[in-house]
Amino acid sequence: MRSPEIKLNTFKSLSVGGAAAVSWYFATNALLTGPMSNVVSVVGAVAISALLPSYLGARRARYIADNQSLALGQHIDVLNEHAIVNVVDRSTNLTEVNDRFLEVTGYSREELIGTSVHNLYCDENQKLAPTIHLLLSMGKSWSGETPLRRKDGSVFYTHTTVRPIYDLKGNWIGSISARTDVTQTHELLAARDIAQVTDEMKDDIWIVDCDMMAATYMNKVALGRLGLRRAAEQLIPLSQLKGVDGVGSILATCRDMRSTGADNAQFETEYCGKPFHIGVTRLKAGTLKGRFMVVMADMTKRVSEEQRKSDFISTVSHELRSPLTSIKGAMGLLLSRAAGELPDKAVSMLEIAHRNADRLVLIINDILDLEKIAAGRMEFDRQVVNISDLITETKNANATMQQRFAVKVESNSDDSPIWINTDPNRIIQVLNNFLSNACKFSKPGSTVRIVIEDQSDSVRVAVKDQGTGIPIKDQHKVFERFADMENSNRSAKGGTGLGLSICKAIVEGLGGNIGFETTEGIGATFYFVLPKTEANMEITPADNVVKMRSAS
Amino acid sequence: MLKLIHVEDDADIREIAKMSLDLAGDFDVIQCECGEEALARVQDYTPDVILLDMMMPGMTGRQTLEEMRKLPHLANVPAIFMTARAQHAEIEELRNVGAADVISKPFDPMSLADQIKSAIRK
Incomplete structure (x- = not known):
């Protein structure tokens, strides 16, 4: 494939441009032009001969010019095959490209001529453009690596030399780039x-x-x-x-x-x-x-380390629970007057000890849960249950808590049943946590409300208290472990500092989400949203029978 | 009165359990400190309910029950496990080997009797 336009323009510059143009011819035209052609051989030869020293005879000059043209033509063939060449005007619009350029970029000449060469630039050489432009305007060339984008969007890497070009009057009119494809390297x-x-x-x-x-x-x-x-x-x-x-x-x-x-x-x-x-x-x-x-x-090492850790935690919790069984059991029996009446002060102290033994049990349970969460082994025993039943059960189980903190608990759980496919024991654990927190942080005599909201694909359960609320500065760490929050007074309230982080893991593990809303001094609402039922579950409202459709 | 055999290696827990069951007044309790002793005891004794600690040196609660089940007169006696390792998978496993219930430690001494009676009814 040939590029006669480039040869012609090169000749025009050369024939009238004097010594500078000659050197440009040798330097760039060799890269630009295609195989030796009549145009180049005749016009190029004439141009060169016109510029040779006058003492050479016309014949000899002609002979030399012919030989040089032939050699140049051969050089041009090689370089044109190797190099990717383009010429742009001062606005960076392409005026000429060689065939290799078209071959490598995948564009046709019609698609390229008149468009900015910057369209082919990747982001990294967009940044280089001002530097190159400045050097060219100062008459200097630039060499370096430039990635370009092909028509199909892929990138190829080139080592490029850019030189300025001038018109016959010596005005800078654009630049010429010769590139070597270095993608493979x-x-x-x-x-x-x-x-x-x-x-x-x-x-x-x-x-x-x-x-x-x-x-x-x-x-x-x-x-x-x-x-x-x-x-x-x-x-x-x-x-x-x-x-x-x-x-x-x-x-x-x-x-x-x-x-x-x-x-x-x-x-x-x-x-x-x-x-x-x-x-x-x-x-x-x-x-x-x-x-x-x-x-x-x-993962051999990790699995065995995890197993060792899990066994250790399990053993420690077992070893702690056994003496706690005796401690709690003995205190429970004493408090129930199994060993006869006790002085009031002794009862009061026993109650403190019993309450803290309870707290220790909760901490052990929470640590076990956290270990399961960390190891990704939190197990869920999913069943189809009516969420209202779980709320009623939680309310009843927390009756003592309500009495202790003089709080009334109300719920709308008596409304029509809402079936969800979930782990009832884990949801009760979350509800217990929400409800006990709400009772602990409520003002005596106030009401805690449990609100079930039947949403289209999900159910939202919120536990709303009229307590102190959560200060803004602590709100980001509510679901963190052992979050040290103002007003939390963990030891007095009997919390472990782990409950809400476990609740988050449970709810998320069951495919739901958890959150809270609060206003300091007004109260807090903790809620979770769980997906309601799976599409393949059939509920017969008449007898409240839930069946899983057999897979077909 | 319900005849109950309680197998537990921890003497303090045995005492707490005995006191709480005595307090309920419905149980005639025999206690053993290991599976081997319990197996020897049940050769000529048929309890109404078996209460077994899960983790014991020597025979575990589960092994003890498996051996007891081989005795024709104990084949259908309800068995309840007590465990400090109240892991979901373990509880399921114990139910699968025929446990009527699994009571987690620490247990509430004031409701132990009711829990056992409820498991027997199931």
Whole structure:
């Protein structure tokens, strides 16, 4: 493919521009023009001969000019094949491009001429544009690396030299850029950097190509685990790893992501006989685009540490509960006068001890719950229940609390039943927490209201007190563990400081959300919203029978 | 009077349980400190209810019950476990091996008798 326009313009500049134009011809026209053509051979030769020293004879001058033109033409062929060249005017609009430019960018000449070269720039070289412009205006050239965007949006990297160009009067009229495509070098360097970094990592890393059904890259630890060595052209067919447990699920996940378009997936599986956490990410750029990076973390140590921690907490809680059984039991029997009447002062002190033993039990239970939450092992026993029943049960269970704090509890739980598919014991735990907090922080003689709100797909349960409210400065830490809040007076109120953080984990674990509204000095409302029922649940209102439709 | 055999390795807890059941007045209580002792005792004794601590040195409560169930006269006697490890999965497991109820420790001495009677009725 040829670019006669460039040759012609080059000639025009050259023929009249004097010595400066000659040097520009040699410097840039060699890059710009296509294969030797009649236009160049004739016009170029004439131009050169006109400028040669006068003492050379016309024939000799002609001979030299012809030879130079021939050589230049050959240079031009090579450089035109190699370099990506464009010319822009002072407004950066493209006036000329060579065929290589079109080939690399994917545009047609018609699409480019007259448009700004900046349209091809990535964000990073948009920033360079003013610097280059300044240098060109000062008659200087610029060289450096510039990424450009192809018509399909992909990026290629070029090493670029930009020089200013002038008209016959020496006015700066634009610039000419010659670029070398360095994308491959760039990617090889990037791949080498990635390899250097990933080889240092403890996790196994694969790059998987679903089409080739192969791992195109594995880091050192991944290769070592499979007993493989790094080859120069690394391509490990996954069929070669058929016998390795876990490989099937990794490949299945990559394929699934390819068909669904998902960008990330995470799962746990046995791999090479050990528990592994697998993270798969779709790669979106460079030569690796469309492949999947698989990061595999060996969880053996973590699992055994978690198990040890869990066993320890479980054992400690058991060891604490056993003596507490005796302490609480003995005090409970004494308080119930099982051993006869007691002086009032003794009863009062026993009550304090009994109350604090209760608190210790709550703390142990909460610590166990927190351990389950931290380990992601909070268990839910879902059943279809009427939320109103759970509220009535909680109200009854907190009768003593209501008496102790002289608070009246009202609810609208007698309204028509609202069925939800949830863990009733865990919801009672949340309701107990809300209600006991409301009682503790209410003014004596005030009323705590439990309000159930039947929303379209969900149910909202709010416990509203007329207490002191929560100061603004403490509101952000309400659901934090052991949040040290003003007015909380935990020891006197009998709280553990863990309850609300556990409630949050429970409600969120059940697919709902939790929150509060408060005005200092007026009171607080704690609420949760839970999804009501699953679509496959049938409720027969006549006899309140709830059935799960069998899966079809 | 309900005949109850209580197997518990902690002497203090045995005493608390005995006092609370005596207070209720409806139970005739026999206590053993381990599964082996309980198994020897039930060879010629048929209780109306078996109350077993779960975690005991030697035979656990569960193993003790499994051995008791092999005795024809104890095959259908309601069994209740007491456990300080009141984990959901563990409670489910105990129910699956035939527990009529699982009482969490610390228990309320004033309602222990009622809890046992309610489990028997179930």
